[in-house]
Amino acid sequence: MGKLEDLDFKKNNLRKINNFLQNISYKNNKRNFVIKNPNGEHAVCAGLKEDISVNIKGHVGYYCGGMNQKANITIDGNAGTGVGENMMSGSIHIKGNASQSAGATAHGGTIIIDGDASSRCGISMKGVSIIVKGSVGHMSAFMAQSGTLLICGNAGDALGDSIYETVIYLAGKPKSLGVDCEEKIMTKKDLIKIENLLKKGNIKKFKSKNFKKYGSARKLYNFKIDNLSEY
Amino acid sequence: MCGIVGLYLKNKKLHSKLGRYLSGMIDNMSSRGPDSAGFAIYNNLKSKNIFKYSLSFTNNSSIKSFEKEAIKYFKDLKFINISDHTIVFSTALPSKFIPYLRSNFKNISIVGYGKSIEIFKQVGNPKKIVKKFKLDNFSGSHGIGHTRMATESAITIEGSHPYSTGEDECLVHNGSLSNHNNLRRRLIKKGKIFNSFNDTEVAAGYISQKLSENKSIKKTLTSCLKDLDGFYTFILGTNKGFAVLRDEIACKPAVIAENKDYVAVASEFQAMAHLPNVNKANIYEPEPGVIYKWGN
Numbered sequence: 001m002g003k004l005e006d007l008d009f010k011k012n013n014l015r016k017i018n019n020f021l022q023n024i025s026y027k028n029n030k031r032n033f034v035i036k037n038p039n040g041e042h043a044v045c046a047g048l049k050e051d052i053s054v055n056i057k058g059h060v061g062y063y064c065g066g067m068n069q070k071a072n073i074t075i076d077g078n079a080g081t082g083v084g085e086n087m088m089s090g091s092i093h094i095k096g097n098a099s100q101s102a103g104a105t106a107h108g109g110t111i112i113i114d115g116d117a118s119s120r121c122g123i124s125m126k127g128v129s130i131i132v133k134g135s136v137g138h139m140s141a142f143m144a145q146s147g148t149l150l151i152c153g154n155a156g157d158a159l160g161d162s163i164y165e166t167v168i169y170l171a172g173k174p175k176s177l178g179v180d181c182e183e184k185i186m187t188k189k190d191l192i193k194i195e196n197l198l199k200k201g202n203i204k205k206f207k208s209k210n211f212k213k214y215g216s217a218r219k220l221y222n223f224k225i226d227n228l229s230e231y
Numbered sequence: 232m233c234g235i236v237g238l239y240l241k242n243k244k245l246h247s248k249l250g251r252y253l254s255g256m257i258d259n260m261s262s263r264g265p266d267s268a269g270f271a272i273y274n275n276l277k278s279k280n281i282f283k284y285s286l287s288f289t290n291n292s293s294i295k296s297f298e299k300e301a302i303k304y305f306k307d308l309k310f311i312n313i314s315d316h317t318i319v320f321s322t323a324l325p326s327k328f329i330p331y332l333r334s335n336f337k338n339i340s341i342v343g344y345g346k347s348i349e350i351f352k353q354v355g356n357p358k359k360i361v362k363k364f365k366l367d368n369f370s371g372s373h374g375i376g377h378t379r380m381a382t383e384s385a386i387t388i389e390g391s392h393p394y395s396t397g398e399d400e401c402l403v404h405n406g407s408l409s410n411h412n413n414l415r416r417r418l419i420k421k422g423k424i425f426n427s428f429n430d431t432e433v434a435a436g437y438i439s440q441k442l443s444e445n446k447s448i449k450k451t452l453t454s455c456l457k458d459l460d461g462f463y464t465f466i467l468g469t470n471k472g473f474a475v476l477r478d479e480i481a482c483k484p485a486v487i488a489e490n491k492d493y494v495a496v497a498s499e500f501q502a503m504a505h506l507p508n509v510n511k512a513n514i515y516e517p518e519p520g521v522i523y524k525w526g527n
Contacts, residue, residue: 062499
């Protein structure tokens with residue numbers, strides 16, 4: 001790896017760039033990095049573990065920022081499938097649209113999507129906060145276990161299908177709700193939580209009162225003998 | 232896995248660069264399909280009654296002996312040989328030329344025919360295949376390409392995409408169909424001929440059948456949603472343009488980039504990263520079960 005300004009895919013390959021960013025010491029004073037010409041490469045910034053800032057100038061492929069810990073990643077473009085998958089902490093800000101399965105199984109941190117997210121946004125999420133300024137596709141928050149999914153636009157078919165304890169705040173309309181997902185009563189705590197998320201996402205067009213809350217009806221939690229014929 | 236790409240050039244000034252752009256797209260999708268590749272180029276001829284027949288010469292069939300024999304039956308044949316493929320130009324109608332070829336030259340496969348389409352496909356590394364066929368030099372209005380990771384049938388030329396089962400039609404597919412055997416039997420009863428055990432060939436045959444019944448592209452693709460069981464992102468090429476369809480579960484990826492000069496479709500953004508001004512194009516994912524079409 002040459003000088004820092006060489007975080008350019010025209011000059012270096014993915015393995016070298018990721019290896020460099022993954023091994024930055026906590027003692028290192030330089031904490032801000034720019035990646036140029038990502039050209040849809042997969043796994044850009046996967047597995048970062050220091051609190052550094054990385055600005056990616058362009059569109060990325062699959063699993064950008066996967067397994068991220070502590071790092072703050074900004075993508076000046078669109079992200080492919082599985083952006084921030086299994087993220088533990090830190091943040092990813094996507095200035096364009098995100099493809100399928102954004103934030104899949106992510107445990108913590110924040111994902112902000114300025115555009116739309118495609119299908120299965122927040123699938124099996126386990127604690128992450130996902131803020132989508134646009135709409136999400138079908139099967140979003142499928143089997144989502146914990147964390148918060150805030151959507152300013154609409155949601156596709158089967159929102160929150162088989163959901164566990166993730167909370168969904170939706171300003172638009174769901175095309176349909178998935179099995180065991182229902183609208184919930186909004187509490188004061190929820191409103192404060194939404195205001196905080198809106199602040200985090202720098203969203204001024206919406207207020208907490210614009211949102212509805214969805215979550216698990218908890219009817220699938222236990223086996224019921226009445227449902228035997230369904231198996 | 233498989234990689235699919237399509238490029239439709241709205242700007243006529245870019246037509247001479249079609250091959251160069253498309254070869255880059257196929258090259259970039261090598262990682263999704265390393266075992267075979269193919270492409271279809273649409274380039275209308277000035278004369279409206281000339282047909283182009285794309286022939287693949289493998290299995291020890293000889294181009295020269297075919298040329299000698301065929302000229303005896305069809306007088307106005309012209310040949311352009313590129314690697315192991317030959318494009319035959321002729322006023323002979325498909326209803327005469329194709330049966331002649333099938334009964335006299337069993338080792339030659341017709342990979343496509345029509346007034347606009349030219350198809351090339353081969354087994355091996357996609358990068359080498361586009362070089363071998365000199366795709367960079369092709370010009371045309373639109374083109375479709377495929378890189379294959381074989382799942383449903385053997386790694387052979389017959390198993391490679393694009394599949395052309397009708398005049399100026401072709402289909403590339405990322406995914407797999409589960410009801411292709413039943414559908415193949417039904418289509419064979421209707422008179423369709425299949426050359427492989429591949430699922431995509433059945434989908435192509437199904438689409439050709441519907442189009443030949445004067446169904447519109449929109450109606451044909453809508454009926455695909457009902458009759459085809461499995462996963463798919465399709466690009467369907469016709470002499471005027473192409474259409475894109477994803478199944479309703481939409482596990483198979485697709486991304487579209489559109490600007491005033493072109494429409495590009497690919498399995499991944501990587502495939503189109505080299506196109507001019509793509510970063511400023513309108514980039515979006517086709518929605519599941521929705522038909523997108525250009526030029527038709």
